[in-house]
Amino acid sequence: MRILVVDDERGLAEAVRRGLTNEGFVVDVMHDGVSGLWAATENSYDVVLLDLMLPQKNGYDVLKELREARNWTPVLMLTAKDGEYDQADAFDLGADDYLTKPFSFPVLVRRIWALSRRGGRERPAVLTLGTLTLDPLTRRVLRGxxxxxxxxxxxxxxxxxxxxxxxxxTKAEILNNVWDPAFEGGDNVVEVYIGYLRGKIDVPFGLQTLTTVRGTGYMLSADQDPGNDGPRSSET
Structure with a gap:
């Protein structure tokens, strides 16, 4: 099994390399984000161990660019940053696991084996509606x-x-599926965010795909002529 370690702490990286080699892994080591990204894209690995705080290019950017390049090699973040938002950001960008330093080496080995058995994740399907696309993995939204x-x-x-x-x-359906169940505000918040979203996905492009169905709710459709409103819907 081939492992890539990307960590600028040379002593730790060498200790991990020796330990994994003794466990029967083939290990490559890079000490900065640019070299790590190059190695991960140019070679085939079973698992990548990636630090967050790296010179030249941080681990977040390395991970983001890997996933944008459709590289689904399992990535275990190996870092001293233990904040919950650090972990959440890493998972949002496509990390498969997260282990904070200092760590137990036997636990690291077992997590590597678990990731290797899982293999590269199947990429979530990109949602497409007319010229509007949304990538659930990278959370990137494009209009054209x-x-x-x-x-x-x-x-x-x-x-x-x-x-x-x-x-x-309906507003109730949106609140139940998009907002936290404990949300105690009024349903007017839906109107506010519909307005925000319309101002980003429609207005700048001269489109009218997110419409208000008076007295009922909202509907999102593929691109249409903004001067040709459907008989069932209209904007407020």
Whole structure:
């Protein structure tokens, strides 16, 4: 089994290399993000052990570029950063596991074996509706070739609407599926975020795909002529 270790702590990286070699693994080591990304894309590995704090290119960027390049090699983040948001960000970008330093070497070995048995993950299907695309893995949203920057809440709303495209969804359904069950605010928040989303995916492109069905809810459809509203829907 071939492993890539990307870590700028040379003493630790060498200790991991020796330990994994003794366990029967073939191990390559890189000490910066640029070299690590090059190695991961130019060679075939069963698992990549990736630090977050790297010179030249940090681990987040390495991971992001790997996944954008459709490289699904299992990645275990091996880092001293133990914050819950650090871990959440890593998983959002496509990490498969996360182990904080200092760590137990036997645990590391067992996690590597677990990832290798799992193999490269099947890439989640990209959602496409007309010229609008949403990648559930990278959370990247495009209208044609134009990237659209959206917040996590807007992303959740857009993903739900795209999965229910051409269907009328009510405010209650959106609240139940996009907001936390403990949310105690009014349903007007849905209108607010519909407006935010419309201002990003439609207005700049002269489109009217996210429409309000008066008295019922909302519907997201493929690109249409903004001057030709459907008989069932209209914007507020």
């Amino acid at each position: 070739d134009t990237a659209i920057k959206i917040t996590p809440r807007e992303y959740g709303l857009l993903e739900y609407l795209m999965r229910r495209h051409d269907q009328i969804v």
